Amino acid sequence: MGFIQRTLIDRRSHIGGNSYTEDVGGIFVHKYGPHIFHTNSQTVWDYVNRFATFLPFVYRGRARRDDRTYSFPINLETLQQVWGVQSQEEAERKLAEVRVPIENPANLEEWALSQIGEELYHLFIHGYTTKQWQRDPRNLPASIIKRLPIRTLWDDNYYSHKHQGIPAGGYTPIFRQLLEGIEFRLTIASMATARIVCPSGLRPTMPCITSSGTRVS
Ligand SMILES: Cc1cc2nc3c(=O)[nH]c(=O)nc-3n(C[C@H](O)[C@H](O)[C@H](O)COP(=O)(O)OP(=O)(O)OC[C@H]3O[C@@H](n4cnc5c(N)ncnc54)[C@H](O)[C@@H]3O)c2cc1C
Numbered sequence: 272m273g274f275i276q277r278t279l280i281d282r283r284s285h286i287g288g289n290s291y292t293e294d295v296g297g298i299f300v301h302k303y304g305p306h307i308f309h310t311n312s313q314t315v316w317d318y319v320n321r322f323a324t325f326l327p328f329v330y331r332g333r334a335r336r337d338d339r340t341y342s343f344p345i346n347l348e349t350l351q352q353v354w355g356v357q358s359q360e361e362a363e364r365k366l367a368e369v370r371v372p373i374e375n376p377a378n379l380e381e382w383a384l385s386q387i388g389e390e391l392y393h394l395f396i397h398g399y400t401t402k403q404w405q406r407d408p409r410n411l412p413a414s415i416i417k418r419l420p421i422r423t424l425w426d427d428n429y430y431s432h433k434h435q436g437i438p439a440g441g442y443t444p445i446f447r448q449l450l451e452g453i454e455f456r457l458t459i460a461s462m463a464t465a466r467i468v469c470p471s472g473l474r475p476t477m478p479c480i481t482s483s484g485t486r487v488s
Pocket of ligand 1: 280281282283287288289290303304305306307308309459460461
């Protein structure tokens with residue numbers, strides 16, 4: 272039976288990365304923005320439910336632009352709000368009309384224009400992306416935007432996954448259980464400064480410091 276030496280380090284003062292939640296008087300605050308757990312995999316869903324009770328949650332987004340509120344991500348309701356279209360056929364016809372023919376989109380802007388055209392791009396993507404990523408969308412890869420759904424159906428569910436929810440007690444207790452038996456060091460920015468002690472009697476699998484202070488890489 273082999274042993275694996277495991278140490279988790281994080282430069283933040285807590286575990287859980289962006290999914291970290293903080294208990295503030297019984298309210299589980301998602302410190303880095305709200306996180307919804309979503310998966311199509313029954314195995315993953317069953318696994319994560321071993322560690323927490325998930326409350327059902329479906330994210331139906333709304334986007335405020337100038338003085339109007341739109342359904343988001345783009346779906347038939349959004350297209351009705353912008354163009355007045357009433358059916359999937361009408362929406363697809365309109366999209367086919369406005370798409371900018373770009374054979375091999377090289378960046379985020381080109382990909383968006385080739386899918387939704389100038390008006391929707393400027394309404395929903397350009398300003399938001401420039402502000403969020405602090406970069407010109409022409410300097411960002413198309414892959415960033417490709418996961419955003421563009422639908423011509425009355426379906427405003429942000430994630431199209433079968434299983435979606437938010438853990439009733441936040442995510443941090445899940446991470447705590449996953450890390451049981453694993454050493455973790457917080458507010459440490461790199462392996463070089465982690466000063467991990469070499470395991471006695473085992474061959475080290477990561478840089479560590481022996482009891483005599485020698486560094487093993
Ligand atoms: C506002 C917002 C909302 C989101 N909502 C959702 C959602 O609803 N559903 C969803 O599935 N996803 C959501 N995401 C995406 C989700 O946060 C990420 O996919 C997920 O956190 C990735 O996990 P990770 O462990 O790879 O990275 P992270 O969660 O970013 O964790 C990486 C950790 O590594 C640490 N670290 C990095 N470099 C070093 C270093 N050199 N030394 C020490 N530590 C280091 C960081 O401090 C951090 O704690 C959202 C993201 C944001 C920003």
